[in-house]
Amino acid sequence: MATTQVSKKRKFVADGVFYSELNELLTRMLAEDGYSGVEVRVTPIRTEIIIRATRTREVLGEKGRRIRELTSMVQKRFQFAENSVELFAERVENRALCAMAQAESLRYKLLGGLQVRRACYGVLRFVMENGAKGCEVVVSGKLRAQRAKAMKFVDGYMVSTGHPATLYINEASRNVKMKQGILGVKVKIMLPCDPEGKLGPKMPIPDKIEVPDPKPEPKVVGELPPSPAVPHIDPQHPPFGTVMAGGGGGGGHDMGAGMGAQ
Amino acid sequence: MADSSDVKAAAAAAAGGGKGKIYAVEHLEEGVPRWCALEYGHMCEVVKDERLAFTKWPNEDRSFACVDSRFAPRVYTESIADLQKDFPRERTVLMDMDASEPLTPADAALFDTVLFGGILGNVPSDDRTQELRKVGFPHRRNLGSVQMTTDTAMLVCKIVLEDGVALEKIPYVDHPDIRTGAHDSTNMPFRYVALSHRSKKAADANTPILPRGMVELLRESADDDLMDELLQEPSHPLLTQSMPADGV
Numbered sequence: 001m002a003t004t005q006v007s008k009k010r011k012f013v014a015d016g017v018f019y020s021e022l023n024e025l026l027t028r029m030l031a032e033d034g035y036s037g038v039e040v041r042v043t044p045i046r047t048e049i050i051i052r053a054t055r056t057r058e059v060l061g062e063k064g065r066r067i068r069e070l071t072s073m074v075q076k077r078f079q080f081a082e083n084s085v086e087l088f089a090e091r092v093e094n095r096a097l098c099a100m101a102q103a104e105s106l107r108y109k110l111l112g113g114l115q116v117r118r119a120c121y122g123v124l125r126f127v128m129e130n131g132a133k134g135c136e137v138v139v140s141g142k143l144r145a146q147r148a149k150a151m152k153f154v155d156g157y158m159v160s161t162g163h164p165a166t167l168y169i170n171e172a173s174r175n176v177k178m179k180q181g182i183l184g185v186k187v188k189i190m191l192p193c194d195p196e197g198k199l200g201p202k203m204p205i206p207d208k209i210e211v212p213d214p215k216p217e218p219k220v221v222g223e224l225p226p227s228p229a230v231p232h233i234d235p236q237h238p239p240f241g242t243v244m245a246g247g248g249g250g251g252g253h254d255m256g257a258g259m260g261a262q
Numbered sequence: 263m264a265d266s267s268d269v270k271a272a273a274a275a276a277a278g279g280g281k282g283k284i285y286a287v288e289h290l291e292e293g294v295p296r297w298c299a300l301e302y303g304h305m306c307e308v309v310k311d312e313r314l315a316f317t318k319w320p321n322e323d324r325s326f327a328c329v330d331s332r333f334a335p336r337v338y339t340e341s342i343a344d345l346q347k348d349f350p351r352e353r354t355v356l357m358d359m360d361a362s363e364p365l366t367p368a369d370a371a372l373f374d375t376v377l378f379g380g381i382l383g384n385v386p387s388d389d390r391t392q393e394l395r396k397v398g399f400p401h402r403r404n405l406g407s408v409q410m411t412t413d414t415a416m417l418v419c420k421i422v423l424e425d426g427v428a429l430e431k432i433p434y435v436d437h438p439d440i441r442t443g444a445h446d447s448t449n450m451p452f453r454y455v456a457l458s459h460r461s462k463k464a465a466d467a468n469t470p471i472l473p474r475g476m477v478e479l480l481r482e483s484a485d486d487d488l489m490d491e492l493l494q495e496p497s498h499p500l501l502t503q504s505m506p507a508d509g510v
Binding site for chain 2: 110111113114115116117118120121124140143145146147148149150151152153154155176178179180183
């Protein structure tokens, strides 16, 4: 990476471009190993690149060979200094909730000759069985002497708009090259709410309201405590400002008469 | 064998009252796949046999019975470009998405034959119609900006030219979702005529007019696999060759 002074705008743009290219490179190279994302951490000493994947053993390779090759490739391509970039592989907690991993898995099933319905229902079932709130799989394109169409397989609940959509929806798409053109495979997963933050966002969905069950009232056994002393009021000569009980029915008339009679 | 006197009679009828147009379809696919057969069958239901003609037909004995035995439209093995006597170009209008003018009821007085091409296109269109455009049909009209299936295009042309309804007055359903199972549906990225045009019921405004048997075909096509259609995947030296284990 260049060590010359760059403006903030250029720096942020360059960081974005670096992330995009790195992500695309790793997507293509680690497609078969369940690649599901990358995180770049810049420290003063080195740049750390954390690769999230479902099969970390394949990413590391035999005795770390493959990850060393990837490190060397990244270092040479982006002109990092020697030993200033390091790659780590992190295992994905739950691959059923990772849309990238599922899209890749579906792509390989279709490439392997599985029927579209069977492959999609397989993914749908796996995702829902592992705790997702909802899942949508779309396969679109032109198949065997037919018109172009999009086949959609849906289960559960999916939110589309607002801030919850950015937090809860995990989406990925992949392509399958065919003689007639390209078939698109899209997987969309709605994550569950997880207070620990491992399986899904901590923030609960704003329109989900939990009504707790009413608490049972404690039973009282024995005598009631004596009620506090009530001062005696002479109904013929009440103190100024006293509201007398029983005057409510007559309303203002009685009240006015009572007050006026004082 | 089509008789040119049939064509002249139809032309005379057409010139008379705006009725009785001839609808010609240039077949551009290899063979007649099931989808094609269903759309052609629907066309035969929309337009009577003697007014429907298929050109460049693949079957050597020119029989429509192998596609749909209920109907017997005119069938030619030659391309429409070679059938100028039966379909004079000056009185033929080519339906083309790239044409600058839309079809209007007034076109009924100008044309006797309506020509369609580009069956089984991709979305966005592969522009198969250019094969007919190259032949040099001087008169072209479009049916709007959203691609239609060929049977829908024929139905729309019939409504505009024979019933005198303007293109924009016809109720359409764009990109309908057709339910094919408990958890699955198929979205068709085309424009269809709404069933409310026939039934006059507002409840049918979102139901597309589809060929008979199309919903079953959509349901069954989800059980297709891609084996015959895949391109070879390019290999990369750093990619592992083994397929991932099926843990799903």
